[in-house]
Amino acid sequence: MLTEPTLAQSIRERFIAVRGATMRFMAPLTAEDMMVQSCAEASPLKWHIAHTTWFFETFVLSEFAENYQEFHPDFRWLFNSYYKSLGDMPEKKLRASFSRPPLDQILEYRGHVDAAINNLLTSSVNEEALRRIVLGLQHEQQHLELAATDIKHAFFTNPLHPAYTERDLITTEAIAPPLEWITFSPPAPGVVEFGVTPRAEEVEEFAFDNETPAHKRFLAPYRLASRLVTCSEYLAFMDDDAYRRPELWLSEGWDRMREEGWEAPLYWRRDTSASSGWTVFTLEGWRPLETLSETPVCHLSFFEADAFARWSGHRLPTEFEWEYAAVVANPAEGNWLEDGILHPAVAQGGVGVEQLYGDVWEWTQSPYSGYPGYAPLPGALGEYNGKFMSSQMVLRGGSCVTPEAHIRATYRNFFAPGTRWQFSGLRLARDGAE
Amino acid sequence: MLTEPTLAQSIRERFIAVRGATMRFMAPLTAEDMMVQSCAEASPLKWHIAHTTWFFETFVLSEFAENYQEFHPDFRWLFNSYYKSLGDMPEKKLRASFSRPPLDQILEYRGHVDAAINNLLTSSVNEEALRRIVLGLQHEQQHLELAATDIKHAFFTNPLHPAYTERDLITTEAIAPPLEWITFSPPAPGVVEFGVTPRAEEVEEFAFDNETPAHKRFLAPYRLASRLVTCSEYLAFMDDDAYRRPELWLSEGWDRMREEGWEAPLYWRRDTSASSGWTVFTLEGWRPLETLSETPVCHLSFFEADAFARWSGHRLPTEFEWEYAAVVANPAEGNWLEDGILHPAVAQGGVGVEQLYGDVWEWTQSPYSGYPGYAPLPGALGEYNGKFMSSQMVLRGGSCVTPEAHIRATYRNFFAPGTRWQFSGLRLARDGAE
């Protein structure tokens, strides 16, 4: 079955846009910067550039492009991340040893694959190939976010703490509106449909397998905070000795916190020259905390978000409370990667919930697991999401380093509860209608 | 408010029964046996004897018994397990250094506290004290199960592999009935109440805080296997090379399995003299696997249970699917600690689901978290359950080393997904009505 040219054309435009966005983000960085792998969660940026290209080569070109010449025989296993069904791959921690192939060759690889995809999209193209390209673009956007996340950590680890950008866009003067509680009350009998079952005929209507299938859940009335928790609110929690009060913490969180010596969010450092006593590392470099007080607190582990919620007398929302609000409130705005701020921004106030999208990934109290009826994609792509469904928590809404077009109400991100290198914060929730 | 004598009397009888059961279990063991702590999950049995006594002294006698003389000033912190609000406690791994106080003194401590509780229960006693005693008995039953679990591991670790008992009660000849699928289909609109909200006036109607409150959930039709998975079924999974096929495993499970070198359930050892090629350690000592083929497989991690389910083409049930079945089917029987077999027994066949209770704890696919509206008990007792609500999975139904009176349909057990020392197995589930 061949698709209409207009669909392929539309996907081709997105392909160009998404692939271009990745390279635009890399512009201020050197080949040396792209070698750094500064924590177990991170990869060198050079690897991200190669791996996203590998994804198109492996899952699209090698299966659907006639006469495709693979760029380099070793790249097929070299840039595999974790797809065990495709064979062995290098250990993740070895990625920092990939000085060869040099960046130049990887850029050539990228050009080679881009041309072949372009070629495919301008000829008669199989519908499954189109689906795979759409998946590859979502994948690319995830890695673009990871690149922003990883280079922040790399520069933080570098004792000189270079800045990614000299631009000065982080809001520092606005005041966040007072926190209000917004009630959500599903109609009787309280059964709501969540997730999505993709319509086979709508190729561009993308969802990851972990968002599927659409299914029913009972949802009791609840309230959500109108905005995210701010740095100054989090500082009050710290000042209330929270990092030394075991009753506020999950047991696993307490142990982790002590083991790693946490006493503030990641990227906060004590600084006696700041009036707040703290300075915060951003992609613009260090900023005194007092200039960021009203911005959403960021780079929290789930354990810290959960402890804050307990301390505040409230709780984290479930991922379904978040999704229902996103569907009902249907907010249009967010602070995205494209805004170029690369840091969460102060809430603006107004009616109802804001900051649902962008700014920071919102930790929910929902462990990451498969929806009723969940089935992973067939073949190696089945390893994309499903095999991570243990000991992780769901986050919702995207962040200030997420590409805008990447997110939707049903989107589920997930991280182990002790990770903090991603742009993660929280919104409070409580039971019942007002 | 004083309670009627009959309630206190009834609780006094349970107190005597439950406390006696603990000591009866210890009868074949020496003071030296009770010193062993053979893995991070386990404690020495001597410690269990002391800690359960400590629980009554700390949460009942010191608060509610007039003129109570504490047995020893150091015992208040020495035998605290993990209640951080009560102050510091010794590290868990140090419990193996408690050669002093000697067992004799701990037995004296136990007598002292038993007498004081008896005294309290035969005088005018506060209702909250009664609640605490009921909680203390549930706590004691949990530790009796842990004692059985821990001594099995201790004897397995001892290179001589002594047996706990010379009795020969483990069923070895019966044949398990064929597996059938039993359909459960909640009436429209599919909203079912789970958990329980305790009635304040019914002191003996006990539930842990993690079973509360009663709350609604949507439940779609599903089918449960009529019995537990057997050793011979599990052997087929192993023989299908399952421990070397990454596509069957959660990523975290695969890594853990490789790291710890799992190739069979815990307590299975290769043995060329057995026709099955395996021998299994039980509380009766080693048994060739072929004599246990039809018994439920036991001492699986969640990762193994989950991989088996995936391999079989089915899935693990949710904890709510289990609970609904337990309520609807209302099964009366189980293989409990009191049966003295101390190993899972072969299913007997019949109509509907069997083995829901006893035999093995059934891993569910439900991560352990708080129910909507969940609130921990006030004070130090709030640390009993709530602080463990991360990175653990729910198990249901009790095991062959659980005291019968301990379990109910709403009971939630929980362990980290990689633990195997407890008596844990699985039952299969699948979507939809037949």
Place this chain on the structure above:
Amino acid sequence: MLTEPTLAQSIRERFIAVRGATMRFMAPLTAEDMMVQSCAEASPLKWHIAHTTWFFETFVLSEFAENYQEFHPDFRWLFNSYYKSLGDMPEKKLRASFSRPPLDQILEYRGHVDAAINNLLTSSVNEEALRRIVLGLQHEQQHLELAATDIKHAFFTNPLHPAYTERDLITTEAIAPPLEWITFSPPAPGVVEFGVTPRAEEVEEFAFDNETPAHKRFLAPYRLASRLVTCSEYLAFMDDDAYRRPELWLSEGWDRMREEGWEAPLYWRRDTSASSGWTVFTLEGWRPLETLSETPVCHLSFFEADAFARWSGHRLPTEFEWEYAAVVANPAEGNWLEDGILHPAVAQGGVGVEQLYGDVWEWTQSPYSGYPGYAPLPGALGEYNGKFMSSQMVLRGGSCVTPEAHIRATYRNFFAPGTRWQFSGLRLARDGAE
């Protein structure tokens, strides 16, 4: 070749004395105490009792006693410590799981072996058998010292910190004499013979293989401190901020010290109720440091001894400087296990060097390696000493928990430089004659 009855008789008397000393040391301890293994270096005392018996069974009875009936077939591998040529053995850390065999059975084992050795020694006995028995007695004495060392650590680890003895023998009031420098100046050309080459015909003239063979070394003139370094001298080092001054430490020592949080010798704890600010754990329980100020400092790692020497402007002696002094000065006295103090005692003053023997093992600056021409014993006994000749340092002179008859001028003890659980201290040295 058969030996004369008088030699066998003499060895039989020593056998009875040495074996009896072990059991006398155990008298105040319970079977539970003998289960504890509180650090990687230590073993449960029950294991020491069994292993020393195993040594006689394995290396004497099974080879030289006609018709010897072994006590239990499993004991041959169960109580092997580290002799790999004899086959596999349990991992050292599992010794704490040996609740079975019970202590009673091990005592029976001991009686069985004692009777068989007695029998052998009262019949015609092979000379090699006698040599092995003499070796076994030296081995037993080493394990008696280890038992004292291990139970001290076990009781220190127990949060109740029980005392081994209620006797009150630790000297607390004497004053150590001022430190003097004693010159040693070997005659020209400075070549001295060290170590010993055993005379085959003198069976009782025992030396471990690591003390052999006699060989020459050049030794330049040097001075030794007249006595050991005291606690008050060590406190001055601590008060001079020594644990925070990297220039005083070997690099490996600095890292180890930081990693393990050392800020004083092992067994010292801060105590604001003591005028010195410190309290010290002994086999008599806690003692305020001010009552021990003049006693030799004890339970130091090599790194601490070395740092102290550097701080003082002097150095540690070589093992040969110690040995030459021991031969020349030929001191007769020492504070030994038999004295029952079980703690280093204050120096008494007088002419020349004192405290060379007993009190504390003296760290030397000599790495532990084989002497020129060194050859291990043949067979499994070759594993006794030789295989540990890397990354360890030599200590000389015995300690307050060494049996008096165990030591000689050529005796070489050895430990890894970071260990502190043994009774180890130091004596200063410097170059040149006065």
Place this chain on the structure above:
Amino acid sequence: MLTEPTLAQSIRERFIAVRGATMRFMAPLTAEDMMVQSCAEASPLKWHIAHTTWFFETFVLSEFAENYQEFHPDFRWLFNSYYKSLGDMPEKKLRASFSRPPLDQILEYRGHVDAAINNLLTSSVNEEALRRIVLGLQHEQQHLELAATDIKHAFFTNPLHPAYTERDLITTEAIAPPLEWITFSPPAPGVVEFGVTPRAEEVEEFAFDNETPAHKRFLAPYRLASRLVTCSEYLAFMDDDAYRRPELWLSEGWDRMREEGWEAPLYWRRDTSASSGWTVFTLEGWRPLETLSETPVCHLSFFEADAFARWSGHRLPTEFEWEYAAVVANPAEGNWLEDGILHPAVAQGGVGVEQLYGDVWEWTQSPYSGYPGYAPLPGALGEYNGKFMSSQMVLRGGSCVTPEAHIRATYRNFFAPGTRWQFSGLRLARDGAE
């Protein structure tokens, strides 16, 4: 005191030569290559370039060059390796995060410092400054060797295994002469002087502090193998099951070998396409072992060298046996870095001992410690050698990646006994004259 121009001039020439050699070695490498840090022992090559420059800035220019402008204020702590007296420094493992400063800036730094040293050396220069420059050049040569060692490991870690050079210089066809025993017998009374006491007035007569002072030792007659042990000899050891025979190994070595899974020297990999069954990674890439059989075996730990010696019935030499032979035999030749082979070469045969210098560092049986009368340099430079004098072994003679001018008979290298990434092999020794 001012020195004569001729001395400064001579040092200036060496400065230019040595600094140039470092940069020549880097020529085939990219900035990305110089980012890799592939094991705990290694550093990125970019760091070596910066650190050797830092050494001159810190120890020469900042103390002795009037009006010297430091290149960058952060570099003073950023490129400090381990001199704690100079203040804090970044953790070693963070060096892989130094994408900034970029290589270009580090080359600029290098140029800046080179110019300043040149300036100093062409003006009136203090004698102590000259000594420091000479020390800095020795330091630079050590880091040049480390750079060769580290890039070999980096390329081995890279899954593509790139070659450093395409040149094909590794000897593969020559046959090593039969091993002969060469006797060395010091004249009576056997007292020989070792080490060196530098003459203050001879600035260029350099020795590290660990080679000082000259001192006497007794040395008994001994024999040395005429050449190094070859790969084919080592293969015989492997084929004799040596990696599975505990009696051949030091206990620490056995444990380390099992823990790390050694079954051959580092850089050997099983390869069924090679007739020998092995292939070996070199700086020229992979070479089948059969083409290297006659070359000296390389990249052994001390434990492997020691086990080989034991297996062969001989032993490792002491460092003094090596030094005496080097002084007496006074060999002139060696396979050095300047030869460009970058791999040990086949022995050529002839009279007496050969390969004493170059090819591979020879493990000795001597633990690394200070000579009698040893005193470290004053100030921060005292940290250069002295603080590593524990748990390391001495190696002698230099290797095929050592600059020729760097070595002398008294030179002592040292590594922990388990390290294998350096070019280390062995020569056999035995007691007595023929």
